[in-house]
Amino acid sequence: MHYVLGVDGGNTKTIALVAALDGTILGAGRGGCGDIYRAPLSAEHSDTISAALANIEYAVTRALRAARIERTELASAMFSMAGVDWPEDAEVLREAMQQRGFGRKILVQNDALSVVQAGFLHEPAVSLICGTGAATGARNPDGRSWCSCNWQDQIQGGGQLGQKTLDAIYRAALGIEPPTSLTPRVLEAFQMQTVEEVLHCCTGRNRKPPISIHRLAPILLSEAEAGDAVARRIVLEHGHALGDYALAAARHVGIEGTAFALVFAGGVFRHPTTILLDAIVERVRSTSPDVRPERSRFEPAIGVLLAALQASDVAINDEVIEKLIATLPDTSLFATV
Incomplete structure (x- = not known):
């Protein structure tokens, strides 16, 4: 056998x-x-x-x-x-x-x-994987493919969204950003009383956060869905940036502007909110209005x-x-x- x-x-x-x-x-x-x-x-x-x-x-x-x-x-x-x-x-x-x-x-x-x-073995498609990291791939009907690899190091997945969440509460604590509901949610997740404690455990010598940073991504998405302005801005900006890479992938295999499938996979996309997905689709439809968004089967x-x-x-x-x-x-x- x-x-x-x-x-x-x-x-x-x-x-x-x-x-x-x-x-x-x-x-x-x-x-x-x-x-x-x-x-x-x-x-x-x-x-x-x-x-x-x-x-x-x-x-x-x-x-x-x-x-x-x-x-x-x-x-x-x-x-x-x-x-x-x-x-x-x-x-x-x-x-x-x-x-x-x-x-x-x-x-x-x-x-x-x-x-x-x-x-999507025989269809033109662009894939966006957003887990701890992120990656974008594309394939045309003739089988030509492209993937983002190191081209996409600037825009990643849950790990980067988690770090953006931390950066937001640091800036809010300094008065640079407006107050955000992310702060009490992160303090609860870290089981700490102040933002300074969070900063210390994430940056201090011989210190380690009590949870993996990528686990803050669902908190960010939930607070964006609940209407927090800071969280919503972060998610929308990240979604538009991911959409830019989806369009770049489509261009590389010659399917931009066609009715290709835009396929989402990875743990970040399992969150019930659609704010991130909607932001990606909005950006992709700016040049490919007939794109077909789908969650991976x-x-x-x-x-x-x-x-x-x-x-x-x-x-x-x-x-x-x-x-x-x-x-x-x-x-x-x-x-x-």
């Missing part, structure tokens, strides 16, 4: 899925950050590359164990990873995965492209698995999709902690 492996790696987690060639998902695994530039160091791993590779290997090994198959049975594998920004990055991962025997045919791409593969990892199946010459039809849907892992696998 032959099987395929799909791995989706971001700044918070790495998801590995193993499937049969008919689309049946047989095993899943989860590891830590798979970004070779940003994986946290540890006593065992003194550089980001080895730390990321260890996290990827852990996720894949758990998926193989759950599927009860050997790595030698993997016909093809697709690794869709944050941090694959340049050709040499892809080569580092490809060689490492080949050394580990994770597939006879190994493909590596930036994680921005996984969403356009999840349900599947998690990005599913798009990666579909690409792995295609690499094994599997035709993605309704039967394959039905088997995949019927065997999807529990949603907790994909949750950002």
Whole structure:
């Protein structure tokens, strides 16, 4: 028997899925950050590359164990990873995965492209992934693709929104910004009494925030929805900036001005407010009025698995999709902690 492996790696987690060639998902695994530039160091791993590779290997090994198959049975594998920004990055991962025997045919791409593969295999589409970080990808009907990679370092996801939330309460405490409801919400989240305490724990030597900064993003979105002027301005500005990158992606593959799908994925977009989404769509429609905003049908990892199946010459039809849907892992696998 032959099987395929799909791995989706971001700044918070790495998801590995193993499937049969008919689309049946047989095993899943989860590891830590798979970004070779940003994986946290540890006593065992003194550089980001080895730390990321260890996290990827852990996720894949758990998926193989759950599927009860050997790595030698993997016909093809697709690794869709944050941090694959340049050709040499892809080569580092490809060689490492080949050394580990994770597939006879190994493909590596930036994680921005996984969403356009999840349900939009033959359609022009632009994807916006907004999790801890952010990435934008695009593909035209002929298969030409582009992803933002380091071009988008200035505008990121929940981590940056969390930092903007902190910056807003710092400025409000100094009287530079007007008072904002973000202040009591952040103090509550940090279990602190003053903004100065928050600033100290985030910037002091040998200090560490009690929660990850990206977890402030839902607070920002909730306060924007509730009408806080400072929060709303931050969210709208961020949405317009993300929209600019969506348009840039569309231009790079020649679909700007057409009725392409604008696909949203990632934890930040799971928040019930639509203020961020609406701001993105507003900016994109300034030059592409017929754009079709859609939430991703599947998690990005599913798009990666579909690409792995295609690499094994599997035709993605309704039967394959039905088997995949019927065997999807529990949603907790994909949750950002």
